[in-house]
Amino acid sequence: MTAEIINGKELAAELKSEMKEEVERVRKQGIVPHLTVVLVGDDPASKSYVNGKKKASKEVGISSQIIELPTFTTEKELLKLINKLNLDRDVHGILVQLPLPEHIKEQSIIEAIDPAKDVDGFHPVNIGRMMTGKDTFLSCTPYGIITMLKSRNIQMEGKHAVIIGRSNIVGKPVGQLLLNENATVTYCHSKTPDLKTYTKNADILIVAVGKANKIDADYLQDGAVVIDVGINRLADGTLTGDVDFASAKERASYITPVPKGVGPMTITMLLKNTIKAAIGLADK
Ligand SMILES: NC(=O)C1=CN([C@@H]2O[C@H](COP(=O)(O)OP(=O)(O)OC[C@H]3O[C@@H](n4cnc5c(N)ncnc54)[C@H](OP(=O)(O)O)[C@@H]3O)[C@@H](O)[C@H]2O)C=CC1
Numbered sequence: 547m548t549a550e551i552i553n554g555k556e557l558a559a560e561l562k563s564e565m566k567e568e569v570e571r572v573r574k575q576g577i578v579p580h581l582t583v584v585l586v587g588d589d590p591a592s593k594s595y596v597n598g599k600k601k602a603s604k605e606v607g608i609s610s611q612i613i614e615l616p617t618f619t620t621e622k623e624l625l626k627l628i629n630k631l632n633l634d635r636d637v638h639g640i641l642v643q644l645p646l647p648e649h650i651k652e653q654s655i656i657e658a659i660d661p662a663k664d665v666d667g668f669h670p671v672n673i674g675r676m677m678t679g680k681d682t683f684l685s686c687t688p689y690g691i692i693t694m695l696k697s698r699n700i701q702m703e704g705k706h707a708v709i710i711g712r713s714n715i716v717g718k719p720v721g722q723l724l725l726n727e728n729a730t731v732t733y734c735h736s737k738t739p740d741l742k743t744y745t746k747n748a749d750i751l752i753v754a755v756g757k758a759n760k761i762d763a764d765y766l767q768d769g770a771v772v773i774d775v776g777i778n779r780l781a782d783g784t785l786t787g788d789v790d791f792a793s794a795k796e797r798a799s800y801i802t803p804v805p806k807g808v809g810p811m812t813i814t815m816l817l818k819n820t821i822k823a824a825i826g827l828a829d830k
């Protein structure tokens with residue numbers, strides 16, 4: 547079997563053109579959705595992601611600003627800024643780019659963001675709402691993955707979904723969303739012995755590890771749906787996922803590439819959450 551490729555860049559473009567119309571509609575009601583992105587330090591990868599978010603916001607008519615702070619910014623200073631953004635009625639979405647420098651406790655920052663402006667969906671209130679199946683801001687990468695599966699009418703109910711990786715921003719929430727869709731979910735991680743025992747039984751395999759070519763066709767069940775979340779920059783500068791795409795696509799039924807897979811969908815769901823935040827805050 548040669549897999550059908552789910553191109554996240556194309557799907558993102560379709561969704562963005564729909565969102566552009568929605569933004570035009572809300573702008574007519576006097577709401578100008580606005581996203582503030584906070585970037586601490588000068589990590590080149592983070593800079594490039596943040597610029598991607600700004601560019602995508604502009605495409606759909608969302609106003610955005612990037613606040614760049616030096617690496618030596620203290621936790622207290624950052625908390626003060628977040629408090630100011632929480633109170634600013636013109637700011638609807640706040641995103642603090644991760645990772646933060648080591649001297650700043652990420653969890654304190656995440657918990658300081660007003661849950662009504664938490665367009666990343668990382669605040670414990672929003673995570674709790676997601677876990678209980680309530681309307682909320684879904685974390686962008688998991689939300690993007692579910693949207694990709696739905697775009698191809700891939701059935702999740704009753705299927706065995708295996709997630710490799712259990713981070714708070716990808717692995718854990720994507721497993722929860724698949725559970726909400728009535729999949730049977732297995733989490734694997736660095737302490738899982740014999741990964742293949744699990745992956746071989748996966749109808750849907752989500753790989754979010756951060757290691758190039760971690761998974762190849764040998765790990766797959768015939769016809770598996772493979773979602774590659776990994777973003778790895780090789781020594782020669784090329785970008786690659788966690789899955790050996792060439793080999794896996796011969797056994798999978800659907801597969802996402804890197805680049806042009808989950809990454810562009812992550813940014814798109816951030817825009818969707820920002821519009822939702824703007825509409826939600828306008829009612830307050
Ligand atoms: N496309 C996108 O939009 C996004 C892509 N990413 C990318 O996805 C990847 C994962 O990101 P993130 O979740 O933040 O990463 P983390 O480093 O936080 O988590 C990695 C996970 O992989 C597990 N792991 C590590 N080694 C192995 C192994 N040998 N076998 C099985 N599991 C293993 C870890 O296990 P343990 O918990 O035991 O340590 C951990 O749970 C990265 O490449 C990142 O760049 C991230 C966010 C968005």
Ligand SMILES: Nc1nc(=O)c2c([nH]1)NC[C@@H]1CN(c3ccc(C(=O)N[C@@H](CCC(=O)O)C(=O)O)cc3)C=[N+]21
Pocket residue numbers: 594595598641642643644645666686687777785804805806807808809810812813
């Ligand atoms: N608070 C916070 N929220 C995040 O959502 C967040 C974060 N911090 N920290 C880092 C990770 C990573 N992430 C990506 C987003 C888009 C691409 C993306 O668009 N990738 C393109 C390629 C881009 C390129 O060429 O560099 C693609 O895969 O096609 C990748 C990765 C969001 N993250």
